[in-house]
């Protein structure tokens with residue numbers, strides 16, 4: 695009897711682990727979104743940590759091993775991971791997750807990008823994203839669209855759970871919709887209008903919350919600030935009464951600290967990717983704006 699129950703138990707364990715879709719994502723934010731939709735029917739690994747800059751990642755052999763048996767690869771897209779994900783996909787030798795394969799999902803295919811260059815870009819303009827700004831994950835409205843598309847993709851890979859995925863995607867969308875008014879009114883009450891960031895990572899967040907991106911600490915994407923650029927920024931912060939510097943946590947803060955000391959604007963170091971869940975990420979950004987509103991002096 696004991697033997698039979700052990701056999702049955704191990705069968706149940708192996709069956710349930712086989713039934714889960716194995717999903718690999720490039721960022722922790724995408725991991726969280728896939729988990730919101732797939733819950734216990736997916737097993738998700740993120741290739742990068744929440745504190746890591748997803749533009750520049752080393753294509754490690756261990757990533758290829760993770761992708762070898764994956765049912766699905768979820769990337770941000772719009773060329774954010776262009777420097778490394780192609781090598782990982784090739785090295786994985788898994789036809790399912792190559793571009794155009796049945797398990798490939800590029801979130802950027804489902805959103806309208808901002809800051810799409812009008813002219814052909816070249817490297818002298820820095821590490822410019824040729825298909826527009828790829829950091830759309832900080833706009834909750836665009837993320838609802840991505841989550842609905844994820845629901846459809848998971849349903850194609852696992853049709854028996856279609857209703858389950860659809861319901862979870864709808865639940866996430868409703869939770870976002872009910873959180874938005876509170877977030878918006880808190881940003882409005884902060885009276886913050888103009889913001890300086892390090893990179894253009896926060897521009898979708900700023901646009902969607904009615905804030906204005908005055909300038910970036912880096913003069914061009916991927917190019918560290920020069921002394922001349924910082925002096926120009928100090929002047930601009932004073933002239934345009936910028937009270938808020940949001941420094942994305944995966945970039946250095948020395949230049950941001952200098953701007954804070956020289957201008958009296960508040961410096962907030964903010965997360966860019968999900969640490970626990972998507973709501974906490976947006977909550978942290980809204981809170982940082984509130985702190986800017988409270989703490990600015992002399993501007």
Ligand SMILES: [Zn+2]
Pocket residue numbers: 749823828829893894895915
């Ligand atoms: Zn970028």
